[in-house]
Amino acid sequence: MHPVYTVTGVDWLARNRPELRKVALCSQNDAFDLPSPATYCAAFKVAGYDICREVQYDSRRNGIAAIVQPMLDADPDILCWCTSYTPMVHTMTEYAFAQGGGGMILSCVMDQYERLVARTSVEFMEGTLFQFPDFDDPRLTEKAFFFNQPNLS
Numbered sequence: 001m002h003p004v005y006t007v008t009g010v011d012w013l014a015r016n017r018p019e020l021r022k023v024a025l026c027s028q029n030d031a032f033d034l035p036s037p038a039t040y041c042a043a044f045k046v047a048g049y050d051i052c053r054e055v056q057y058d059s060r061r062n063g064i065a066a067i068v069q070p071m072l073d074a075d076p077d078i079l080c081w082c083t084s085y086t087p088m089v090h091t092m093t094e095y096a097f098a099q100g101g102g103g104m105i106l107s108c109v110m111d112q113y114e115r116l117v118a119r120t121s122v123e124f125m126e127g128t129l130f131q132f133p134d135f136d137d138p139r140l141t142e143k144a145f146f147f148n149q150p151n152l153s
Helices: 004-016 033-044 064-073 086-098 115-120 139-142
Strands: 020-029 050-057 078-082 104-107
Touching: 004 033, 004 104, 020 033, 020 064, 020 115, 033 050, 033 078, 033 115, 064 078, 078 086, 086 104, 086 115
Parallel strands: 020 050, 020 078, 078 104
Antiparallel strands: none
């Protein structure tokens, strides 16, 4: 149900950023995202990471501080947003920035990340990993695969 390619970010981190060892992750507790933390936790455990905090949230009931602050309090090297929806990814990232950080960010999606860079900083967003392509990338218009019109959103 959940794309296995999400583990590629964890694999890349393990090989290229071995100094980052503690991860805090979160996911919404709905049918769409419940498989996500299972996938990420399995990948982190196989790679030898310490999962210092795991938060499941209901975006309609939990305030952003109740979701992200416990993750920041765990002093992680990596903040993993799992497969949270784009509006939550933006809100959580902006909250982490406003609170002074909390490690590099790993997220399955990060649509319109240019807005996050503008609302945070280049330095804060440097090194952020996400698995989905930039769907508005004009280079995708030349590709013959499932996403034939990337500039239409």
